[in-house]
Amino acid sequence: MSLIAVISEFHPFHYGHAYLLEEAKRLTGAEHTLSVMSGNFTQQGMPMYWDKLTRAAAACAGGTDLIFELPVLFATGSAGDFARGAVTLLEQLNCVDHLCFGVEDTESEIFEKITDILMEEPLKYRIRLKEALEAGLSFPAAREDALLSILGEDAVPLLSRPNNILALEYLLALKKLSSGIRPIMIRRRGDYHGGNSGTFASATDIRNYISGHITEKISLPDGSMPAASRNITEQAGYALHHPEDTLSSLLAAAMLSAQPGLSPGELPMDMTPELFKRLTELGLPVSWEDALNALNTKNVTRGRACRALLHMLLGVTNRDRNIINGTNEPLYLNLLAARNESTFLLKEMIASAGCSIITKRSRFRPAEGSPAALLWKYDQKATGLYNQLIYQSFGIRKKDELRSSPVIV
8 A cells, every 4th residue: 555645724625736636646656645634723823714524525525535633733833833743643654655745846955955954953053043033033034044044045935935834844844753754745836825827726716715705605616626525615504714703702701711920831832921911911802803913023923923812712831732742652643534435544554553543533532641632632622612613603503523523425
């Protein structure tokens, strides 16, 4: 069995993703594909337009054999946490041959140089990084500045393109784990992040279309995704595209119960004492946008600010992040969806995996106090929070995590 993995949000699955998978199979000769996919919240800390089971089913209908969930603590972490968490899970499967991802540039030599610098952190890099952070730059901007001080301006195009940046995190995670999984970089066709060139409608294009065409019946633009994937997505009957009102109410409740004097480890993940003080000093009433504006400064990106607020709602702390990132213990892979003809793969994976593969959520019992138990607790809370957003926006009641089941397409 030859197996390709992709790490994804599939927000939503579209023709560009289908191309990436087919091209990877062509290049490697692999027979099957799986994805570790973010659940109900994006890496930028916002709710997905569609729930994780709908998006996973659409991806399977589009040709992916199996979809597993990337736990929310990884899925809503920094780019490094996102990549490291996903690659760790793929390693624990013990059966993945290739990790495929899209890039704007495919010059492997420069990618190799950059990952070597990030692994070794030479003195010049560390000094420049410290200076940039002290000058008030955010960590991503400071790291880019430090890399350019070594590599020169020729590296600017590569470091300024979003898929390249995430690709570097995947390569770095593979290197840090001494992984035998082989990376496959495939050049993106079209612009997957909005303003497409006519080759593929990007995920951003599709979401923008939805925001401008909300009616009683959700419909997607022609040519946006494979027909079977489109049917599943439209049948969901909703697109959670403006949840700010509900989030504002939930944030106000969290601020009312916030405890003063917390240590840095007890603060919401991605929050510092300074950020927490700035947030609590806003007072009530407060909107989600008010809070984002208060936290989004020169050295704190909007994405990090949004993640910090989401973590406050979920109760995820900086200490939780440190526990998870510092562990070598087995975690788990939560099956979201599978193609009917590919379910046989699960038996082989369960036999080879170094961690639990969850097919019946109500029966999963991670060891008390283990890192897996910590992750599982927050995955359940994230599903509950998302279900509340869906209910308050559309009056739709969805099953909680333990009562839900994988979708077979």
